[in-house]
Structure formats: structure tokens, C-alpha cells
């Protein structure tokens with residue numbers, strides 16, 4: 001049975017949505033292929049999977065990539081394996097090959113990397129599991145992350161469609177939407193609650 005991914009941060013406020021609006025593009029010059037969040041700073045794996053890469057990337061700070069076993073998309077009812085990429089961590093607390101689950105701490109939210117704008121976590125979820133380190137966010141290859149394959153169709157997904165808010169303990173998750181920020185989709189306040 002497909003798993004339900006939960007939030008990587010228990011107390012989470014969304015500050016930038018996936019591919020939302022021209023305001024983000026106007027400020028940063030490109031679409032946003034992930035979701036930015038702030039809140040509690042401990043970052044967990046979102047479900048059960050295996051670490052594919054972990055280390056310090058020149059552009060995005062400490063990054064971790066995880067291949068999640070089949071996950072449920074609550075938006076369209078689909079299920080498939082998904083790669084999760086997490087940027088701007090202050091360090092990586094997992095190693096390639098390691099099995100993880102929702103209770104595994106992968107790092108602490110940081111403020112490092114050329115593309116950071118203050119302490120936050122950038123979450124990318126991608127259906128293309130064959131090229132897990134390729135991200136449309138980069139326009140040139142870095143040491144860990146690679147620029148999205150030229151001419152390839154974008155395979156990232158809106159993290160909101162694959163994420164659930166687990167309200168019961170020990171996670172006791174909460175999700176809110178940042179106030180007065182132009183690049184947040186208001187629907188991001190309504191991620192499905194599970195117990």
C-alpha cells in the first residue's frame with residue numbers, strides 16, 4: 001500500500017509555493033520548482049525511503065536526497081516512488097544508502113547556499129527517480145546537484161499534493177501559510193490532516 005508522506009518540519013509555515021504566481025518569478029527570475037517553509041528547525045524524512053545523496057553543495061548548501069517508496073498523491077489519487085530533495089540545511093545527519101522513516105532527522109534548517117534568502121527549507125519532490133540529483137532549479141551543474149536535463153520535461157510535483165499534516169503525537173504537526181507574502185498559494189493552508 002502506498003504511504004502518505006508527512007511534513008518534514010512539524011511546525012511549518014509555507015513562505016513560497018510551488019510554481020505560484022508572477023511575483024516570485026519577478027523577484028527571482030525563474031519559476032519555483034519547490035516549496036519553501038520556515039518554522040521548527042529540525043528536518044525529518046517525510047516517510048520511509050533510502051538516502052541517495054547527502055553533503056554540501058556549492059550552490060544550495062547542505063542537501064539531502066531521498067528515494068521514497070511508493071507514495072500517495074492525494075490530489076489525483078496516483079501513487080508512485082518519488083525523490084525528495086531538501087536544500088539549505090546547516091548540515092546533513094544521514095548518509096547515502098541509509099534507510100530512513102518519518103522519525104529520522106536528516107538535518108537542521110539552515111541559511112546557507114547561494115540561493116538562500118534567510119533560514120528556510122526548500123523542498124522538491126520529483127517523479128523522475130532515474131536522475132535524482134537533477135533539479136530544474138539550477139541552470140548549471142554543481143558538485144552534488146545537477147542542472148535539469150536539457151530538453152527534458154519537468155517532472156517535479158507540487159509538494160502540497162504529496163504531503164499530509166500528521167496531527168497526532170509524537171509529531172503533532174501544524175501547517176500555516178505565511179502572512180502577506182505574494183508568492184504563497186492560499187490553498188497551501190489546507191493540506192490534508194491525518195492522525
Ligand SMILES: [Zn+2]
Nearest residue numbers: 034035036122
Ligand atoms: Zn525554494
